[in-house]
Every structure is written in structure tokens, then in C-alpha cells.
Amino acid sequence: MNSIKKQKLSRREALKTLAALTGASTLAHLPGHWEIPKIEVGSLPAHAQSSPGPITLSNLSVDAFGTANNCISADSSQIGTLYDTSFNYEALDGGIIAGSGVVIRQTSRFSDNSETREITTGYAVQGNEFAGTIFYSTCVHFGSSSDMRVEISLTTPDGRSSNSLSLTVSALPGAQEENQDEGSNTPEYEPL
Numbered sequence: 001m002n003s004i005k006k007q008k009l010s011r012r013e014a015l016k017t018l019a020a021l022t023g024a025s026t027l028a029h030l031p032g033h034w035e036i037p038k039i040e041v042g043s044l045p046a047h048a049q050s051s052p053g054p055i056t057l058s059n060l061s062v063d064a065f066g067t068a069n070n071c072i073s074a075d076s077s078q079i080g081t082l083y084d085t086s087f088n089y090e091a092l093d094g095g096i097i098a099g100s101g102v103v104i105r106q107t108s109r110f111s112d113n114s115e116t117r118e119i120t121t122g123y124a125v126q127g128n129e130f131a132g133t134i135f136y137s138t139c140v141h142f143g144s145s146s147d148m149r150v151e152i153s154l155t156t157p158d159g160r161s162s163n164s165l166s167l168t169v170s171a172l173p174g175a176q177e178e179n180q181d182e183g184s185n186t187p188e189y190e191p192l
Contacts, residue, residue, distance in 0.1 A: 053092025055154060055162035060087045062150050062167060068175035071139035080139035081175045087134055087152060087165060094129035101157030104134065110145035142171040 065082040072079060085106075089096055096102055104119040123136035140148060151166035 055089060055091045055096070055156065055160055057152070057154060057162045057165050058088045058090075060150070060152060060165040060167055061085070062169045064172050065137065068172040073139055073141065078141040080141040081172055082137055083140050083169065084135065084137050085150070085152070086136075088132070089127075089134060089154065089162070090131045091129065091156070091160075093160075095156040095158060095160065096125060096127075096129050096132070096134075096154075098123060098125040103155045104136070105153050105155065106138070107151045108140070109149040109151070110143065111147075112143070112145065140169075140171075142175050146171055 062083050062085045065084045068081050069079045071082045099121065101120075104123060105116060106119060107114060107116040119136060123134055126133045126135065134154075142148065147168050147170045149166060149168050151164055153164040154162040
């Protein structure tokens with residue numbers, strides 16, 4: 001009778017065989033000659049490479065604080081009504097820190113004039129440099145106007161600007177129907 005001998009394959013021999021088969025398969029699929037590699041290079045426009053993240057404002061609120069005729073302008077020439085203003089901010093790259101050069105631009109439009117002021121002090125920041133709420137108060141003299149259109153935006157010290165928010169604020173009944181010293185009846189507002 002024929003005797004069949006069983007041969008055991010060691011792990012080392014199995015790995016050698018597998019490596020030889022893989023190498024042979026790879027060599028069989030190589031191209032006949034080498035070609036120069038093709039590299040495609042692109043670049044972003046300058047503004048896309050270095051533009052900081054946006055500053056987004058939301059939830060503008062302007063509310064009368066107390067009763068009509070409860071404040072006096074900084075030069076003591078006009079009686080006004082105190083309004084508290086607040087809005088939320090989100091700055092992906094940070095930079096919103098009270099007293100660090102952040103400028104709030106508020107434009108107030110009345111029926112017969114408009115005025116823009118830059119508010120650099122006298123505001124409070126609740127939150128951190130990336131997200132939170134800004135609060136400040138203004139003394140508004142409506143004059144003969146019954147409402148005021150408020151528009152705000154923000155600029156950081158490094159020149160980044162936010163979107164603008166706006167809303168219409170009505171004068172409280174009886175607000176500023178006459179001046180303290182019979183001076184001008186021109187509407188205006190003053191940050192406090």
C-alpha cells in the first residue's frame with residue numbers, strides 16, 4: 001500500500017508563501033513603462049484663505065425702562081425716555097470683549113431726521129468672546145415723532161463687521177411732548 005505522508009505547514013512558511021504570491025500579483029499589474037506623475041494644484045482666493053469667521057447678531061430688543069420722560073440728555077437740554085437695548089451675538093473667531101475696542105453702531109430714524117452714533121463704552125457683555133448678549137441703555141427724545149426705527153451693527157477692533165438688525169420702537173404715551181428748557185424739539189437719542 002501507498003502511504004501518504006501528511007506535511008504540516010508552519011505559520012512562517014504560510015506567511016512566506018502569501019508574501020510571494022502578493023508580490024507576484026503586484027508585479028504582474030505594473031505598467032510596461034513609468035509615466036511622469038500628474039499633480040493638479042489649486043489655490044483659494046486671498047479672501048477665502050484668510051477671512052475670519054462671521055459675526056452674527058440676533059434677537060434685538062429695545063424696551064422702555066419705566067415711565068415716559070424719565071431721563072435727561074447728557075447736556076441737560078432735553079427730557080427723554082430711557083430705553084434698554086439688548087441683542088445676542090455669535091463670533092466664531094471670538095473678539096467680543098467689553099472695553100476692548102468693540103464698536104456698536106446705532107442709527108435711530110425718526111419721522112423727520114436720523115442720527116447715527118458709535119457706542120464704544122457703557123455697554124455690558126454677558127457671555128464670552130464667542131457668544132453672548134450685549135446690553136446698553138439710551139435716553140431717547142422723540143420730539144414730535146411717534147416712533148423710532150433702530151438699526152444696529154457691530155465692528156471688532158480687527159475690523160470685522162456684523163450683520164445689521166433693525167426694529168421700530170413706539171414712543172410711550174406722553175413722551176417728550178415738550179422740552180425741559182423750551183429748546184429744540186428735534187428727536188434724538190443719547191447712549192448712557
